[in-house]
Amino acid sequence: MSKVTIYDVARVADVSLATVSRVLNNPEKVKPKTRERVLAAINELGYRPNAIARGLASRRSTNVGLIVPTCSRASVSEMIDGVADIADKYRYSVFLNVTHNENDIATNVWQNMIASQVDGVLMMADKLSDDEIERLANDTVPTVLLSVKDLDGRLPAVLIDYELAAYEATKKLIENGNKDIAFITSSSYYAMNDLKEQGYRRALAEAGLEPRILGLYNKFENSLEAFKEFFANNAAPDAALAVRDSVAVMFMNAAIEHGISVPNDLEIIGFQNTKYAIMSRPQLSTINIPTYDIGAVAMRLLTKLMKEEEVTETQITLPHSFVWRSTTK
CATH class of the missing domain: 3.40.50.2300 (Response regulator)
Known part of the structure; x- marks a missing residue:
């Protein structure tokens, strides 16, 4: 198979060589429709400049x-x-x-x-x-x-073992005598949150406890209200593991507003060890992920x-x- 050249891209996109060059080097100078046509040709032909x-x-x-x-x-x-x-x-x-978090944007950005x-x-x-x-x-x-x-x-890929981290955190909550342990996760699908949930479920299964999955977190702006509504209409768990520090802190703040004492009535563990964990009151126990x-x-x-x-x-x-x-x- 002959190697794909810039000439092939120009022919398929029906543009000049100069236009292809501008898309490659200064895409902001090309009209969006023309740029998309050239990028589509690049993708179709597998051209790699x-x-x-x-x-x-x-x-x-x-x-x-x-x-x-x-x-x-x-x-x-x-x-x-x-x-x-x-x-x-x-x-x-x-x-x-x-x-x-927009898939079509991610595809265009990569191209x-x-x-x-x-x-x-x-x-x-x-x-x-x-x-x-x-x-x-x-x-x-x-x-x-x-x-x-x-x-x-x-x-x-470079990451931590999310399943193991969640398993060990949940084991700690169980060892502290908690029976009703909630997992605070997103209402949307995130692959790594699934791994965290698997670790949480594994620890509970070993202890003969039932899981309590709370998919309350969506966007930062509306999550606090969702947590407040939860505590207004449901019994609080004994403990909770959250998929992120920010989620854990919002869940904790909503609990405290409803008169729940942390950690006496509700223990909480976050994920990541970000600035939120240090700035919260009380300060958050968390899984330290070496993000740097x-x-x-x-x-x-x-x-x-x-x-x-x-x-x-x-x-x-x-x-x-x-x-x-x-x-x-």
Whole structure:
């Protein structure tokens, strides 16, 4: 099969070579409809403008793309710091793009990054479809996942063992004498939350206890009201494990407003050990995720893949730990 060239892209998109070049290098200068047509042709043909450049050190772009669902989370900010520090050490520039958890935006962002000749991509996503994983796995541009993974191991990833962390946290709540232990999760699907729930359920099953899944969390702005409504109409659990620190703190605040004493009447454990855990009153017990290290290790792994160095392990699990504060006994 002959190699796909820029001329093929121009022919399929029915545009000039200059237009294709502008889409690749200055996409903001091209009309949206024309840009989308060129990107569609690039995707259809599998054209990769940096394929040759990747083999010639003198012509490397030294650019990497970083795709995140949001920058508003404290954990994402810490992860970006880890990526940036290692990128700077190896003299890579990082192009940051935010998807706001929209799948179509994530797809367009990824295509734009590839067309802009990045040497590699780091991606953090709350959810990835099987089609998206296949596309990333089959592309010539290396991609590393941060704090999330493809359960089939098709893509390199750096994260913690979410199932084990949730299992150990739930075991701690059980050892403290709690029987009615709730799992506070999102009403939307997130793959890593499923792993946390599996660990929670495993610990309860071993103790002969029934799970209590509360899918109350959706968007930050409306979650506190949902938690208040829950306490107004339901019996409070003895303890709770939340999928994020911010969720745990909102759940705790709603409980306290309803006269529930933390930790005397309700023990709570969060996930991540972000600034929310320290700023809350009482301070939150939480699972410490090394988010800075995840970003740094992922960027180092990506540099090896981009340089085609030998990599013995592409599924990297970093250790987690626990920080016991004032919301547990």
